[in-house]
Amino acid sequence: MPKLRSDRLHGTLDALVLKAMSWGPRHGYAIARWLEQSTDAELRIEEGSLYPALYRLEERGWIEADWGTSELGRRAKFYRLTERGDEELRRETVEWTRFAAAVTRVLAATA
Amino acid sequence: MPKLRSDRLHGTLDALVLKAMSWGPRHGYAIARWLEQSTDAELRIEEGSLYPALYRLEERGWIEADWGTSELGRRAKFYRLTERGDEELRRETVEWTRFAAAVTRVLAATA
DNA sequence: GGAGATTGCCTTGACAATCTAGGCATCGCC
DNA sequence: GGCGATGCCTAGATTGTCAAGGCAATCTCC
Secondary structure (H helix, E strand, C coil): CCCCCCCCCCCCHHHHHHHHCCCCCEEHHHHHHHHHHHCCCCCCCCHHHHHHHHHHHHHCCCEEEEEEECCCCCEEEEEEECHHHHHHHHHHHHHHHHHHHHHHHHHHCCC | CCCCCCCCCCCCHHHHHHHHCECECEEHHHHHHHHHHHCCCCCCCCHHHHHHHHHHHHHCCCEEEEEEECCCCCEEEEEEECHHHHHHHHHHHHHHHHHHHHHHHHHHCCC
16 A cells, blocks of 8 residues: 555644544643554654644643543543534544545546 | 535645656646646645655655646656656555545544 | 564744735726 | 636745754663
8 A cells, every 4th residue: 555645634633633632631642643544554643743743722722731641541632522622623624525426426536 | 516625635745746757758737737736626735835745756766857838838857757756656655545435434433 | 681573742943834914017897 | 898607827925744853861781
């Protein structure tokens, strides 16, 4: 299976990260692992993208953080969706769906 | 209908531009109009993105250009797909499909 | 005890691609 | 004359991603 272009996530990463928290609080490392596993490693967030993204989302008021203890007993920062974050996730999901449909339609068009 | 984020095309623009030429040579302005009209204005390429993209694609050997005369009798630069450009279009189309499916699957997942 | 992998967070710098906002010339139409 | 459409182009800012590192604690296996 060919690798996706490394930049591919551009513009979708926020939605994916928000989605990761839609089942409850998650810490960064868990978010990365979740995306990787749930897509069979097809989608991967680099840590150098993930953490800045989390700060960005927090700054925008879409998520909130608390230090806690991971499943393995380690210090970890848990992020959770705020009300506004949940709205944003829904907004972005709808937008993605529209966008993806449009692109797919265009690329599939035949002569 | 809400506007898509302005950055949305990031990473897909090349494929769309290549696709525009899959029916034969097209000039820049026509490409922009084609995308706009064929997606009901849902997808738009700004000229400031389009022309640099065309130079990029040409530099990579995916398209070739010739000056000619537009349908309305004006001077216009017509771009056409090269063999390699056609391969690239197919490659990117497949990749897009895989990527879009993965993202859609993740965003659609329920608790 | 020691080595290496895993878990977990973080930062810096480079880079690519898009957009915004302009400019220019020609043509058709009112 | 003016204005919109057609057509090409560029400079600069922005932004979001990545690559590549670093740090510390824990676990596993020898």
